[in-house]
Amino acid sequence: MFSIRAKKRRDGFVLDVDIEVSAPGVVALFGRSGCGKTTLVNIIAGLLPADEAHIVIDGWALDKDGKSLLAEHRGIGYVFQDARLFPHLDVMGNLRYGEKRAKTRSVQNNENLRINPRRDAPRITLDVVAPLLGLEPLLSRRVHQLSGGERQRVALGRALLTRPRLLILDEPLASLDAARREEVLPYLEKLRDELAIPMIYVSHQFEEVLRLATHVVLMDKGKVLSQGSLDELSLHPELRAIVGPEAVGAVVHGLVESVDGGTGLANIRVGANVLRIHLREARAGAHIRAQLLARDIILATTRPDNLSVRNIMTGTIARIVPDDEDTELVYVDIGGASILSRVTRAASVALDLRAGLQVWALVKSVSIRGHAFVEGPARQQPAI
Numbered sequence: 001m002f003s004i005r006a007k008k009r010r011d012g013f014v015l016d017v018d019i020e021v022s023a024p025g026v027v028a029l030f031g032r033s034g035c036g037k038t039t040l041v042n043i044i045a046g047l048l049p050a051d052e053a054h055i056v057i058d059g060w061a062l063d064k065d066g067k068s069l070l071a072e073h074r075g076i077g078y079v080f081q082d083a084r085l086f087p088h089l090d091v092m093g094n095l096r097y098g099e100k101r102a103k104t105r106s107v108q109n110n111e112n113l114r115i116n117p118r119r120d121a122p123r124i125t126l127d128v129v130a131p132l133l134g135l136e137p138l139l140s141r142r143v144h145q146l147s148g149g150e151r152q153r154v155a156l157g158r159a160l161l162t163r164p165r166l167l168i169l170d171e172p173l174a175s176l177d178a179a180r181r182e183e184v185l186p187y188l189e190k191l192r193d194e195l196a197i198p199m200i201y202v203s204h205q206f207e208e209v210l211r212l213a214t215h216v217v218l219m220d221k222g223k224v225l226s227q228g229s230l231d232e233l234s235l236h237p238e239l240r241a242i243v244g245p246e247a248v249g250a251v252v253h254g255l256v257e258s259v260d261g262g263t264g265l266a267n268i269r270v271g272a273n274v275l276r277i278h279l280r281e282a283r284a285g286a287h288i289r290a291q292l293l294a295r296d297i298i299l300a301t302t303r304p305d306n307l308s309v310r311n312i313m314t315g316t317i318a319r320i321v322p323d324d325e326d327t328e329l330v331y332v333d334i335g336g337a338s339i340l341s342r343v344t345r346a347a348s349v350a351l352d353l354r355a356g357l358q359v360w361a362l363v364k365s366v367s368i369r370g371h372a373f374v375e376g377p378a379r380q381q382p383a384i
């Protein structure tokens with residue numbers, strides 16, 4: 001899908017990255033403040049010259065004969081923290097600006113831009129983008145009459161209408177409060193699931209990465225620490241130092257097998273086990289992603305009975321690593337997926353936990369609520 005090699009020296013800071021992403025979707029650039037995320041996306045967008053760079057998006061190189069393309073010829077849409085809308089135009093005017101840019105570029109490049117890797121993805125026009133982002137009621141509003149979340153949705157729409165090969169979102173929710181972030185996130189999920197435009201999403205909020213990413217690039221001090229699927233990266237030992245011990249937990253993917261009409265619990269196959277979760281939007285056949293926080297997973301060495309907990313998974317301990325002074329992180333293979341449990345060292349010794357031991361991993365449905373999300377077109381319209 002795309003490959004990015006870039007080097008840049010800025011005062012005491014050195015960016016040196018090599019990123020390869022072969023599948024379409026959302027690539028999250030994740031890392032602490034100051035690790036170089038914005039420097040990197042500015043280089044990709046052509047807003048900052050690199051010392052060395054070779055970037056290829058969907059077979060299209062952003063340099064030719066040793067010269068890098070100007071930002072306006074790159075076919076990259078950019079959404080910043082602040083929406084940067086044109087205040088003298090209404091919402092429709094801002095969106096039309098995006099459309100005009102797409103046409104100019106198409107003529108300049110003398111080509112009919114092919115942007116959607118998925119055959120069934122719709123052509124990006126105002127008629128598609130306005131309902132997708134819930135912009136129809138806002139079209140005649142002026143910029144000062146919009147909330148922060150609405151502004152970001154308009155900025156997204158404008159960027160999409162330039163029909164980019166790649167959409168860069170640099171902390172697009174950072175200036176919003178929690179309620180507004182919740183309002184915009186479902187729209188970003190819809191973009192990922194319905195338009196299939198490659199996106200680079202910069203964030204230092206793991207919750208956003210959990211909701212949106214298909215591929216994660218973990219950055220530290222200008223370097224790529226690790227890159228891979230969200231599931232793989234959720235198990236990375238370095239993540240703890242970035243997200244904090246309470247947010248450590250494996251991300252798993254699952255398939256909704258059925259929803260119990262009586263209890264409202266969805267039965268979700270994850271590896272060799274079935275999780276039961278209350279998930280309002282779940283329909284049979286839908287795919288979900290969920291984070292199982294390490295602090296919420298209880299381990300037992302015999303099959304427990306007569307418990308209120310709805311989820312009892314069987315698995316085998318893969319390895320145990322020290323966590324903090326008194327705790328350990330236990331990696332459990334549950335057949336096709338891995339989960340993490342944080343246990344006290346005292347419990348680990350008492351239960352004689354060790355690699356290869358069969359265990360039962362318990363988690364309450366209510367602990368997963370709020371950490372599980374439906375993926376794909378099966379999701380309902382966001383409620384606004």
Ligand SMILES: Nc1ncnc2c1ncn2[C@@H]1O[C@H](COP(=O)(O)OP(=O)(O)OP(=O)(O)O)[C@@H](O)[C@H]1O
Binds near residue numbers: 011033039040
């Ligand atoms: N204009 C500049 N001149 C010199 N150094 C800069 C400049 N802008 C940023 N830097 C430095 O480059 C490094 C990377 O900054 P960058 O903004 O890319 O990080 P970031 O991961 O995006 O951080 P944040 O999440 O806070 O936005 C930092 O050490 C920063 O101080």
